[in-house]
Amino acid sequence: METRTGEQLQVNYKKVPSVQEMAKNKLVTIPSRYVREDQDRSNVASSNNKEVPVIDMQRLINDSMNLEFNKLHFAAKEWGFFQLINHGVNSSLVGKIKNEIKELFNLPLEEKKKFEQSSGELDGFGQHFVVSDEQKLDWADLFYLKTAPPYLRMPIFSKLPLSLRETIEEYSEEVKELSIKLLKMLGKALGIDEEEVKSLFEEGMQSMRMNYYPPCPQSEKVMGLTPHSDATGLTILLQVNEIQGLQIKKDGIWISILPLPRAFIVNVGDVFEIFSNGIYKSIEHRSVVSSEKERISIATFHNSRLDETIEEYSKEVNELSMKVLEMLGKALGIDEEEVKSVFEEGMQSMRMNYYPPCPQPEKVMGLCPHSDSSGLTILLQVNEIEGLQIKKDGIWISILPLPNAFVVNVGDALKIFSNGIYKSIEHRSVVNSERERMSVATFQNPRLHFAAKDWGFFQLINHGVSFSVVEKMKHETKKIFDLPLEEKKKFEQSSGDTEGFGQLFVVSGEQKLDWADLFYLKTSPTYLRKPIFSKLYLSLRETIEEYTKEIKELSMKVLKMLGKALGIDEEEVKSVFEEGMQSMRMNYYPPCPQPDKVMGLTPHSDATGLTILLQVNETQGLQIRKDGIWIPIEPLPNAFIVNVGDVFEIFSNGIYRSIEHRSVVSSEKERISVATFQSPRLDGILGPSSSLATVHNPPKFKKIGVTDYYKGFFTRELVGKSYVDTMRITNEDDLKN
Template identity: 40%
Template sequence: MAEARTIGSISVPNVQELAGTCNGPDEQIPERYIRPEASSDEAIKNNHGDMSIPIIDLDKLISPQSSQEECVKLRSACQYWGFFQLINHGVQDEVIANLKRDIVDFFSQPLDTKKEYTQLPNSLEGYGQGFVFSEDQKLDWADMLYLQVHPSDSRDLRFWPTSPASFRQSIDAYSSETKSLALCLLEFMAKAVGAKPESLLGIFEEQPRGLRMTYYPPCRQSDKVMGLSPHSDVVGLTLLLQINDVQGLQIKKDGRWLSVDSPNGALIVNIGDTLEILSNGKFRSVEHRAVINPNKERISASLFHYPCENMVIRPLPEFVKDGKPRTTASQEKKIKENTRCRNLGIAMAGARSVGSLPVPNVQALAETCNGPDEHIPERYIRPEASSEEVINNYQGSMAIPIIDLNKLLSPQSSEEEVVKLRSACQYWGFFQLINHGVPDEVIANLKRDIVDFFSQPLDTKKEYTQLPNSLEGYGQSFVFSEDQKLEWADMLYLHVHPSDSRDLRFWPTSPASFRHLSLLNRRCLKVGNPLMHTHQRLKAWHLCLFEFMAKAVGAEPESLLGLFEEQPRGLRMAYYPPCRQADKVMGLSPHSDAGGLTLLLQINDMQGLQIKKDGKWLSIDAPNGALIANVGDTLEILSNGTFRSVEHRVMVNPNKERISAALFHYPCENMVISPLPEFVKNGKVKYRSISYLDFMKQIFTQQLDGKSRVETLKLDQ
């Protein structure tokens, strides 16, 4: 969820480095790390008997002969302790050994090497610390590396270390091995209280998982610092793996802290807040903390299992047999606040959770069926491509408006140009933008690299193929059935903003300049890095356009800026191969764009864009250097129909390929799309309200079909 991607920690000193400087006999620990409670609370060590953390044997849970007895022990552990040690868990020794080795090796590397994976300001993923939100907050004596490990297409590989060389493979293997383990535990937990296994499995199966690897440096004054502050986990279930032989975990039991010693090879499992609420308090999430050893570092790895992200967290009916929900308002508030930080997977939730069916590569197909005796496959035949009248070489009142950004910005000409802008948005929904301020060199570099990308062998491009449940990457979009008509085009679609939503698996490394190599620092942007730099330049101009659009109708600029500033943006680069029978195929089906605003850059000199005006198709010729801007469905609804999203399509040339790049600007994801009060001055609301996520779900689960989405939201006037 994008909201999770806007949460992060304030940058703080590296504790491993700090420990190296303040562990001498005369050195002082910085005040922000001094924690009086570290030594003031009594801790019970070497506990046994009734004060010993329960041990659950997975083999006994699974065995028909011992399952019932072990289930009773599991229920007791979850109900009275919230923690237990899991033995005979089935995770291969080799998988655990490899992960332990690589985690130790990672934290043993020089600081500069580890800093290559530093958290971005608005993300919890990467190397650093978590949950630091103020400059005077007390700090934990630890460094961490946090990664989203599942679903696989949520992994941001910028933060997955390549050193040690086997680290990524070790993490992936551990994530895969423990996947079924957690589900098995949830199944037996449900059975232990007489509930159906599906009651929990349906909430956690195939849902997000995150891995936090934590390094707690030694501290000679260990009684003055805290490795990890007292807390309970917000998740459903946590699996803790002790990486080395130094203990430090303590849990709170009956008001006292108990030290937990993990036997070699065991996993420590604990209940999270979410599971406590779902179980109506039958299972308990328990406060725990990590303390520091004075002589040696401690290292651990926690695997967090999150629930289905669009659910409302409340007691499940299967756990409320007495009719008394036990969830408190404070618990629900805690979950609501903490859940924002739980899924670091995506910026556009709709686009990341659905995808297209795989179809043949059109560029390769064009080479095989462009001969005089070759036939185009039936799925690409589109009779409407030649049946509707098209107006070419139009001028005067039938010419697409031209908006000059310099004139919009100039006090002398702004008023007149704003009138033209309103007219363009109201009656056309499209306009050409000139003098937009993006340097010619930047545009030329981007054009060159997009052309070079599509010119590469198919096998090279296929390295960036879309995954089954994603629209990102190389392929096609909006293909949802095996008999659906197909478009004569291939595309590369990327999330470009926010920066921490970028899935670099799909960002080509060839040509070498295609993506920026220093993604972690925006100040490193250079003109020679076209994709990143063009996106940054256009970012400023699209906000400028929103501002003047609002002014054009007498609304406050903030009415639109607040909805689109720093919100998701996606870039679709499309390649339309030539087709000798161009009158039989369609490059892009008639549709209107879903977002707020689209900026289109024509990559080569081959035109093909057509818009629908007064029931006729008009061909659009983009002047060299101009951008084509068009209003999207969201902006039409927000403006209460003052601005129009217009149906458009792309036609194919018989002799030469067409290439374009469209930058889509989406609104705030958690908003409800409805006409803004500033645009409803006569009191007549023209569109029904709809949540943005529901709106996007409709878009990404249906083939393109004109303006049908918006039409269904119109109210009868």
């Protein structure tokens, strides 16, 4: 499922072997990862077609007495599943899609590899939700595609054989029309205006999952598809062959579904359960397999348009957050306007959490213990499975969510704002052995202006830089530090140069050194690149090109927003930074047996406009100095750490702060990071913005040529903020100069 319209869900599921290929070897005993002792097979009842409701679409359309209409309401409310006959989808088209899917799964393994999931993507052959090498696996091969709107399709779609692609186009279009008809009728049964249903679902995301369940010699020990509910509005399932395997859980009993000829099996998803305020049920279901025959099916998922759903939800949660924050401020005697000035136009972000069932829940953690860096967090529990725990007085306490309630917690930013009176509590998520848990956390953060003014540092999530590009950059950075020493020597700094392997700012033989290896490069404009850049091996060079291009675009967006917050004209920001110098420093901090005696990177501030830091591995070590105290930064997953540099402090006339920071090291683990620096154009003049330096607010910094500024910076020892301090105006003579 998607998190944002137009951008793929960023995932990093583990690759698993093809079960179809495994089954061809006529196994007697199956691999242990597929043995599912955690699944109860005893509590299964046989169903007949009268038990699972059957809805006739033609009667539903021409239902003057509302008999079929009432049956539909009953099916969605009491079962969440029904079989749909006389559905109106062209029978020859249904036959074509069945044949095409059989041919797809019958392709040779080498051909299928052309359509494998790429790293960080869902589309293609593979399995979803495989997050560890110990996790139990389903006895199935899946092929997943996003089909509509067309702009959501991944490149893999255009690579499909023409006949398959055309059939999917045609089939998915007809199933979409059917889905919308059903969604409107379900809405009508609830008294929801048709326009509201259309606005939410008509331009929604559609995706397909083609399922292949090979025969298994020990079918009673495996699971074709783990019990789950669908995170969709509506799911329409087409049974490709006659082998049954779908089971639904009703009143605690698993009921097998015997598909009717030429029928679809339709089920309500989590999204429609939420939309219906819990009146319609998104039912847990699973797939079991046969010992003798394969089973094939096609599930088509119709989702809401996520931009509108999220926009509407986030707007209401934002209003609620501000009310809570204002009341918390009032309790402390803080003026409402002051609270609003910090939080009202602050950044809001959302994290949607899916915790799959785990056969050994006591050995895993759904979400590691942490506190939130936000002002306020509002948690929506999507289903009834609990898992949130908070740490109070050294004890972990489980939170049982109340019906129709939010779970709210104070974040680090509000703790700081309240001067420590309010507590940002450590919390974690544990998982269930049998059932999935889903939740949505919405974070209300201080506005960007506050972050830059009071902290000079912030973490940036949902930044828009391609997940796959970030992962490639991490991989290549690890690779360059893993090169043999002889190979690294090819990329050593030349005498009098800063680029390559080495350390910067070492100006004497007596100077204390950092416990780190650095690799520094100027990346743009291209004429600034040194010969060392062209000597890099191709995959690293291409990755740096791709990564730095995206980071530059992001840097300019952030710089423009910071300028806007200060009332600086966008053109002035662009004139200073758009053609500016960009450079990278890759940092490797080895483990040290005496970490308390060394420094990974000496305390300093960055002589840049903006720095964007990518944490390559999970070992933390960055610390920033705030109010005289060193504060460790715990990087958020998939986030950049961004900080204001000396240049922007000067440009903002001291309103935004370039904060002193340092790196400490671990006694056991290496730490790797990549810092990208966006600096002003070298032929420019550095000084306070003309918008901010006035008669009433005199300039606090001298003007200096950018090239001269950097010459001075790189020829000094790195010591705190000492260099930017030399730019400060301290008397009238400085002001005249």
